[in-house]
Structure formats: C-alpha cells, structure tokens
Amino acid sequence: MKTYSTTAIALIATIAPIAAQDLVLSSGEISTSIQVDSIMIPLGAEVVLLKGASLRASERITIDGYLRGTSIASSAPDLDQVHPRDVETDAPAIELIAGESIQIGPTGRVVGGVGASLDQWDSRSFDKLIGGQGGDIFLSAPVVWIDGAVEGGQGGDGARGGSGGSGGSIWLEGEGLKTGLGTANAGLIGGPGGQGGLGRQFGDGRPRDRPRTLTRRGRSWWRCTPARTSVA
Incomplete structure (x- = not known):
C-alpha cells in the first residue's frame, strides 16, 4: 500500500486521474475528488476535505484517524464587494462513496464543518440573517461499519435578530449498517444548531427585534436502498 501526502494527491488529481491503487492519507487538506481502489486515514492523521472534494473507492474506505469538513470563516464580508444575502455561510458536505465497505474504526472520527457565525456582523445590512448550516455527512457503501463517531457539523450563530x-445531518445509503462499542461516543450524532442573534437596542434599551433561537439538531438518516457500487 502506497502512502501519499494529501498535498501530493490534490496536485496529481488536478493534472490527471489517479491510477488504480491503495492510498494512505497523511495529515493535510484535500482540494479535489479522489477515486482509487481503497483509501485509509490512519491513526494520528487529520485530513480536511475542502469544498468540492470527495473520497471515492472501488473497494474500501477505512478511517482510523480524523476526517473533518471545511468550516466557514465567520469574518464579515466587504459590503462593497458582495450583497449580504449572497454571502456563503453554509459548511460544505463530506461525501464518502465505496464499492464494498466504509469502516470507521474505534479511533476514527468524521466531523462536519462548522457553519459561519454572524453574531459579530454588526452592520444593519446583515440583520435577521440565519447562521450558516453545519456540514452534512453522506456515506454510501453496501456495508457501513461504525465503531467510532460520525458527527454532523455545528450550525453557526445568527446575526442580529x-x-x-x-x-x-448524517445520510447513509446502503444495505447494511453495523455499529460497535469501540468508543464511548460511537455512533451517529447530528450536529448542534447555532444560537439565535440578539435583537438591536434603541433609546430606552428595549430590544427592537425579538431574538429568535433555532437550536435544531441535525438528523441521522438511514435509507435501506442499494448502495452505489459504481464510483465513476
């Protein structure tokens, strides 16, 4: 089994398709989709999937390390460059597809990215904007074995009002789901929702807008349908 740094993989993938092989990913960022025979993230490695990237294997995906999605920066954008409602705030999804199986080992952890928090965006142009959605996780294989933890991303806090x-949320597609007890946190965990933004204050100190809070937790979905056996 060959070992590649994630930086090298991203570079190769942008030039030409990667030849059929087994890959071990070291710590780093993946900026493009990878398609190989099998993929492993070993214990101690931390891999980040950037927007638009995915991991696809014709055989197996094994995760004993840490795989997380991209979190969205919470810094306010330049209003001279972009309209407030066109600002990207939702964290992208993590997508893993395998032709045979996906295994999250006892030390493995897959966590969605965090949505943007807008509570520091103080311009009135941002008022009542909803915080960014936490990143979803999509797993597709005939057998999905989860002995570690799969956690949806946390939602971002809302702007004023x-x-x-x-x-x-967590989406699973396949014919068999197995969960173990390898860790105390083993299983599927929907991401926590963000906090509602505070209302603005005017002269007498009363809130102009009633703060609304949405702390809806992401959902875990299991669809008993045939998994995608083709990773093309």
Missing part, C-alpha cells in the same frame, strides 16, 4: 443555523 436572526435564527441560528441548523446542525449538519
């Missing part, structure tokens, strides 16, 4: 973003 705005609701918090929803937590990320």
Whole structure:
C-alpha cells in the first residue's frame, strides 16, 4: 500500500486521474475528488476535505484517524464587494462513496464543518440573517461499519435578530449498517444548531427585534436502498 501526502494527491488529481491503487492519507487538506481502489486515514492523521472534494473507492474506505469538513470563516464580508444575502455561510458536505465497505474504526472520527457565525456582523445590512448550516455527512457503501463517531457539523450563530443555523445531518445509503462499542461516543450524532442573534437596542434599551433561537439538531438518516457500487 502506497502512502501519499494529501498535498501530493490534490496536485496529481488536478493534472490527471489517479491510477488504480491503495492510498494512505497523511495529515493535510484535500482540494479535489479522489477515486482509487481503497483509501485509509490512519491513526494520528487529520485530513480536511475542502469544498468540492470527495473520497471515492472501488473497494474500501477505512478511517482510523480524523476526517473533518471545511468550516466557514465567520469574518464579515466587504459590503462593497458582495450583497449580504449572497454571502456563503453554509459548511460544505463530506461525501464518502465505496464499492464494498466504509469502516470507521474505534479511533476514527468524521466531523462536519462548522457553519459561519454572524453574531459579530454588526452592520444593519446583515440583520435577521440565519447562521450558516453545519456540514452534512453522506456515506454510501453496501456495508457501513461504525465503531467510532460520525458527527454532523455545528450550525453557526445568527446575526442580529436572526435564527441560528441548523446542525449538519448524517445520510447513509446502503444495505447494511453495523455499529460497535469501540468508543464511548460511537455512533451517529447530528450536529448542534447555532444560537439565535440578539435583537438591536434603541433609546430606552428595549430590544427592537425579538431574538429568535433555532437550536435544531441535525438528523441521522438511514435509507435501506442499494448502495452505489459504481464510483465513476
């Protein structure tokens, strides 16, 4: 089994398709989709999937380390460059597809990215905007074995008078789901929702807008349908 740094993989993938092989990913960022025979993230490695990237294997995906999605920066954008409602706030999803199986080992952890928090965006142009949604996680294989933890991303806090973003959900597609007790936190955990933004104050100190809070937790979905056996 060959070992590659994630930086090298991203570079190769942007030039030409990667030849059929087994890959071990070291710590780093993945900026493009990877398609190989099998993929492993070993214990101690921390891999980040950037927007638009995915992991696809014709055989197996094994995760004993830490895989997380991209979190969205919470810094306010330049209003001279972008309209407030066109600002990207939702964390992208994590997508893993395997032709045979996906295994999250006892030390493995897959966590969705965090949505943008808008509570520091003080311009009135941002008022009532909803916080960014936490990243969803999509797993597809005939057999999905979870002995570690799979957690949806946390939703971001809302802007002034705005609701918090929803937590990320977990979507599984396949014919068999197995869960173990390898860790105390083993299983599927929907992401926590963000907090609602505070209302503005005017002369006498009363809130102009009633703060709304949405702390909806992401959901875990299991669909008993045939998994995608093709990773093309």
